[in-house]
Amino acid sequence: MDNIPAVSISSIKDGREILRYAIENDILNLDDVCQEMMKKENINYLKMHNHKIWFDEKANQWMTYIDEPSSKRGFVLKRRKEKAYLEKMIIEHYRAIEENPRISDVFHEWLTLKFKYGEISAQTKTRYENDFRRFFPKDNEICMKYISEITDIDLEMFIKGNIKKHKLTKKTYNGLKILIRGIFRHARKKKLTDIVISVFFDELELSKNIFTVQEKKSDEEEVYGEEEIPLIKDYLLQKDTLRYLGVLLVFVTGMRVGELSALKPEDVQLTEKSGLIHVCRTEVHYSVTDESGKRKNVIKVQDFAKSEAGNRYIILNSFAIQILKRIQELNPSPKEFLFEENGERIKIRGFSGALRRTCKSLDIPFRPMHKIRKTYGTTLLDNQVSETLVAYQMGHSDISTTKKYYYRNNKTNEHKAEEIERALSAI
Template sequence: MKRRKELLEKHPYKIWRGKDEFWHTYLPNGNERKPIKKKEKKAIEEAVIEFYKNQEEIFIEDVFNSWVTQKYEYKEIQKQTYDRYKTDFIRFFKDSSLYKKDIRKITEEELEEFIRKTINDKQLSNKAYSGLRLLIIGIFKYAKKHKYTEISITNFFGDLELPKKCFSKKVVLDKDSVFTDMEVEKICSYIKENESLINYGILLTFQTGLRVGELCTLKYSDIHGNKLSVRRTEIRYKDENDNYIIEVRESPKTDAGNRDIILNSNAQKTLKEIRRLNPFGEFMFMRNGQRIKEKAFGNKITKICQYVGIKERSMHKARKTYATKLINGGVDESLIIKQMGHTSIDCTKNYYYFNNKTDEEAAMQIERAISY
């Protein structure tokens, strides 16, 4: 509404209703003026607004900001997703040839060149490219809806052919992705000798595969016999002053994340130790009356790795270790999906399943398997 008002105030000619019952005004036409008329006042105002909009340059950043703000205001995305889209936009577009170009003048050839150059220059993986693609689709669908472009982005990507070899392939080593059985034993021994809420939280992650955002928002009311209900997670986003806000969201990361995890006997014992150390807190993990945040667990597992003399790994690697143990243990795939909060076993096997054997253990397995 503010923008509409600004554009109407910019109009130098009077808008009036004539004896013919039509609304009249003029539009600039070079050194002259062009008369127009409409039946409704709103219609002639829209014509004036559209005229001045078309005189201005509409940068791709303007369209992006309108699109992402609309999605956030309509609650189609959470604040942390909004922040991630903003960060990705700067990463992909800030120094590009399209950044300061009127979106109405961008051709399909220029858009394709931008995509190929960005993939090559920034050495994007297929996963990183999917983030770029998501932004382009959102921006150009919004632009087409508001008549800023004639490009049908759906057809554009349908015709776009990108060979697999153009994407950067990051080599992920098994030893960097999961903990070996021996390493887990070292961590467990350290935790049992150094009791603390944070340490027991790390142990619980190895025993349940919880996401760290789920872990740090657990309450005792989530325990139901041998099951643990996952119903919330920690979120982080920036406020209007660019300061980070950390909150508890009363829903998990994904719809599949809303689940009841089966606890084995060791996990149940760990929960009893947690309650012993913090019997009355609102959350299971609290320190000085405040909830222990996700970052604290990440920092602590790094220090534990250093102390026991193993390669530093994150809390997420503990979750991947749990998934690997379930698969190696022959647990039914339908149960693995439920425990992990995934939608399919393919997700678990493709991104969470790694060889957690030492070189010596792997060599022994091969020796036993190949007897000829």
């Protein structure tokens, strides 16, 4: 130690000077540092591998799956006689992706990070994955290029091609736009592309004629008519089971069917003349990939509402209170949920099936459960319920959403004619 030259305090504070000093005086061996860095890097690459590694005794080989977007299943089986060789192949695979990825590699990394940090739900993750498979097929020219090779022109032609191929409306185009924004923003942060995606979209010119104009559905397709509702009500009451009464409850509460199926007994607050339902969770559907690489659908209850406005206390009328009391009688000792059969929660499809059978029996055109929710919103607005209260009951943050997407005319033609007659009586 006596032979080591003195170093000033100011030099020690400079990290680069410390490193130079250590190297020059043989305190630090660069080869050892590089090897340690490589080991750590390899460990990180192995951690990125989301498929199990197993030993197949019959084949006498170590095996795993490697993600491969160009394959039909999205992954391929890899095998090696030695585990070390298999791990080396995995490391080389992820190193190649990191150094020069394709658009699918950037997408999966971007999506994984967004989900990891809770920026998106499992449902949204599944929707993005489905949209990616739809808009970014493996044989598309842009998908076969490295992301560093993709130009503004490539991206413009890709977007226009998808709009034409899939006959996208302005609304459905947003799904494609979200993915492209996310992928290229992430790629830009990693210095993989020179494209500034916000500038690209600002300068992108898309004629309104390029989009498909979706034919607006008729009122009859969107809501149940005023002459149909009494028939449905009587039929559901006669059936007198949890599934049918659940459908009827939607007619008088406007709940989403996912909210209905996730209700628990403690969410219901009843007195003789008043009542509330606390909506604070919902049924969700999404897909996951298991250890063998197979995708499977998951149905579960999410312990929070669809949105901040969705967490609400729905005010009940006297008829809704009667329905709920009957539901409590039919399921007096629930295991966990308000709607159960044989100890199992009744899922969305259970209520949808009951509604379908009801419409078939009454010879009424079937409209999905969500159309009952639209019928509820329409009924409240037609009967001059305050807009603030309507938006609250529906779980919307603004009445404009209710009016734009949920309000339809469900009056009979005779009723419509009477309204026109009254309006024009002074002429």
